[in-house]
Amino acid sequence: MELRWIWLPPWQFPPSFTITTSNTLCFFLVIIIIFLYLTHLSNRPYHPQEPSIVACPLPIPYIGHLILMALQGGHYIRSLGLAHQNRHLPIFTLVLPFGARMYVVTSPALTTAVQRKPARELSANAMLPGVVKRIMGLDEETGEIVRRGVDGTNGGEGGGGKADGKGVLEDLHGMMVGYLGVGKNLDQLTAEAVRALVGEMDGFLDGDVSSSTMPASEPISLHQEERESENRTHDLLPWVRHLVMCASARVLYGPRNPFTVEREKQRQNQQQQQQHSGDDTVKHQDGNLETDFWNWDHGLGQLLIGIWPSVTARVPYHARERLVAAFRTYIDAKHYEPEDKHTSTVLSSSSNDKYNINRESGKTNREQEHTQATTGAAPIVFNRIRIARAHGFSPDGIARSELSFLFASMVNTATVAFWTLLRVFADDELLDAVREELVRGGLVRDCGEDEQGKEQELHRADGGSASTSQTKSTAASKTAKKKRHLSLSALTANKYEACPTLYAVLQEVLRLASNNFSTRLVMENTYITPPATIESANVMSTAGAGQINGQTHRYFLKRGGIVQIAGGVMHMNPSIWGQDANEFRPGRHQPLSSAGSSARQESQDEPSTTETRQVHRSTTARSSAFRGFGGGKTICPGRYFATAEILGFVACTVLRMEIEGVNDLDKDANNNPEVKVKARPDPHHHEQDGLNKKKSRAIKVPEVDDYILPVHVLEPASGETVRVRIKQREGAAGERIEVVP
Template identity: 25%
Template sequence: MLDLSQILILGLVAVLGFVVYRWRSHDAQEPPVVASAIPIFGHLIGLLWYGISYFGQQAIKHSIYPIFSLDLIFVKIYVIGSPSLVRNVQQNSKILTFEPFMEFSAKRMAGLSPPALEMLKLKQASGHSLFTDILHGMFPTLLGESLDRMNERMIRLLRPFIDELGSGGTIDWYEWTRHAITVASTDSSYGDMNPYKDQKIEDAFWDFDNYLSPLIANILPLLTARPAWKGRENLIDALEDYYNRGGHENSSDLTFARFKIPRDAGMSVRDIARLEATMAFGLLSNTAPAAFWVLYDIFSRSDLLEEIREEVRENALHVMEDGTHIIDLADLRDDCPLMISTFQEILRTRSSSTSTRFVTKEVMVGERYLLKEGNVVVMPAISIGRKSDVWGATNDDFDPRRFMKPTAPDKKSEGKKDPRRVGGFMAFGVSPVICPGRHFASGEILGLIAMTAMRFDVLPVGGVWKDPKANAMAITSIMNPPKESFNVNVRPRKEFEGTSWDFKVTEGKSKYPLVIG
């Protein structure tokens, strides 16, 4: 009978043997392997410690390579650092695909039952898998009239949160932003019976999100990832109850389509609720921290803040006869180029977007790098999105005017080149996997910023703008959500004291002219 130490030694020998075997089987044409300071397990430990931003850190460290390999023992990760190789990945989108990750997400994050997983992979009458049908079914619901209706509701809900700041005082700014975005986004999606209205369910989702990486590791999740596991199961119960009470029948086109398509294909309500629990990763996990960083990066630059206030005052603020101050979202979109540009520059500099593809068949990229089936390709924005060959000599600077077109009505941007450069801006993904929720998120974030900037002065407690640390366990978010509180003092601005405020949404004007990768 073997004792524990013998079993451990045997295990170690097996892993070492496997590593040596893989090292020897590394083809000379594959991207070069970069070593870690800790032999064998180093990259795996790095990934668990830093989350997905580890890929970006490695890409910066090894920036001399256009592409390199990280050995994670059971899978190789090909890290791309060159915009031209990103284009190669796009050209091979049938071989380098995102779809296996949807399956991974449904299994590991949502905990879908095996029959439902099989159903998702099955080809439907459309010729696509049910996975793809659900995804394609969502796209039109985040545009046009469906988007207008969501925006109407979202903006009505956002305003009271901003009004609340009128009483002044000290708040945790990320907590406030996250709560406002959660309420406004989920209500506009789920309608009157929105399960997230219950504070316990809102908390359940953020527990699920904040402790996701140990849940995905799936090693005794009840012990190692208890908050995420409990949060997810409570959220699923609430969503199942929502469907059983017919909540989706009076919701957005988005929520309705996400129920109807799998239901028509025969999926159980429980499994649809499981799938829907992961929708909030799209709806909330990036928008909430993105809104926080946009607030932070604008309020911490007093000159920029003043310029944005001036732009909003001149072009998007309407004072009604009864004295109500109205901010028109369509005007923010069409006539506030500095604000739109600043928003994108903040996403460029803050995002740790790491677009991911699965290698489904051996393929050459850049005419000399062999990618082998079963491995994974990652494209970290933090390195590619900062390259000087894409952004010029100011690549590392924060330039709020970077995304302004040369014709923009703003003196400081005269003579600038057109900022749209393929392959460099990845905060909303890399074609063909582009975020369908970007217009909804942009309206929400810009509305929040415009009104908060006009009405309030905000200063950090202690007077220092020091970035709060990011939560590496929230691995679905590319916007580095803070893991610690960031307390600020809020004071209503004298100029608008005692005035009432509102937003306006104009139909057909909800699509933003954003740069995409």
């Protein structure tokens, strides 16, 4: 057998060729030689100062890393970063097909160096147009508009570029940063969002079956005794998602948003079916927009591949197209513009009286939300549509752009709110501490009785007639709804100083559930070196960043490479967060009050200078390593809004509700004995088993699912649900919470 035959396909072998033992051995020998040679090439650095190359556990050169990324998602990069902690690799290289490089940054110090690089060297936006085009399904013309003006380049007049060189992405980002920055606009939007969430909770607690607070899987109408039954259970994640979806869509896109319009139509159809059939438990129809939204969200990884998405990603593709069609109708009808008279017409058909009442005083959260929502979409949405049109977006492109904004504004908010609620209610001591802070810190105060609640009680006491007696008035006064004010300004003042425990829980949730990556494209050959300011804070020694044998090292990055700032690795780094980095411990985010305190609790001595320095170093390192909202130029512009919205929602929930887990002996609302949740002992409790069992809420905290593409905050592992009972808190019956700025 001649070696030149190796490169020929079998049908071109000469007739004299026969398969013999020597031919077979020769063939496999050549294959082994080629394999070893490719392996050698894939492990050879391009430059002497290039970051160390990490070999793939799967011994397949060039494509091994890609295979494991596809199979394990974000877990693969995190496990690689943590596995090489002992090698002190603040940055390492993964070799990809065709010699491409992926540089994974796991050090806070080098992260700062990457973020300080100009866009002409490391661009955060260069890859964004292609990603957005595949995920959102943009046409060629719209995709070209998005590409122009990236990083202030390729601008110019015509084709969507502006004379100042700014593209649509930069204009949109600049507008949102200004609108969502600290100030009056942010305060107003946050107050409206929290009011909307509280309004949804009001409907749920009141058993208002016509409100939008009933999840799609729940009956649209329930008998009163069923609503009051303590045996009714809910899956906590879909329940929170539904509240956030309803509130976010209404606040951002007004009362004529696609989701509300669809629910109104479904509600009318269901009421007609109930009237004809007499069945009082007609369920929501499958395939609604809310279901489509989450199907699209869970299929983003498939859409990102971009190969025949209508076939290879059929479910998320068609879900996205139905959502785009609904938003296209919204855009074409100009429902984002202020049209009070049309809004009143749309909402007049609703059987939810709370949205139809418009008093000048004593308004509930829903009434205030209705009054504000009648002006159309929120100003931030109105400006987004205006900017997109100015750059030449078609109506279809605008619809897809707004769908992406809804995704960015609510997906992480809903998931983080779920984890925060779960963590607070899973620990009785933590729940008591949060409730005490809210009251002691002056965030909540009593402000008398709710006049509307009193009128409703009078109406009920009289059986619906117009006349009332003094006896009925007295009875109604005893049951009138108490009203309390929640001050958002007090909640957010001085970096949430009034609620440090609740804020620490939120930060710890973000640390454990965020496995995010900040991506840069290397535009030209460059070097990165940890900044001296970070070194002086001793982050270098604690995080193993950029030092070899005590000397600061700089790293070469090859043009065309991809830089990934691995937030998930930094969030789990034991040298930064302690040996219990994988455990939930919110106290680690309050270092000045708790760090290093255990050694002096008995002696009550003042902290030493050395101890104070250690606390300062720890605080600095952890602050640099916390990537819950990203960092640098790509930091989330809505982080202040999301934080205040989540904390306000959780605060109102813990004040008004009790959430308890479903233990092994319980069944769900459908009497399905297979849906069970085992009680999980609280690691923060040190009481005897009997007392601990008595205090346990039997809420299981599931593991996060990091075996997926980490496009947002991680959800519970596949197949794990949190079944809970949600009811009014004892002593808070009929209570109302009014949100004030």
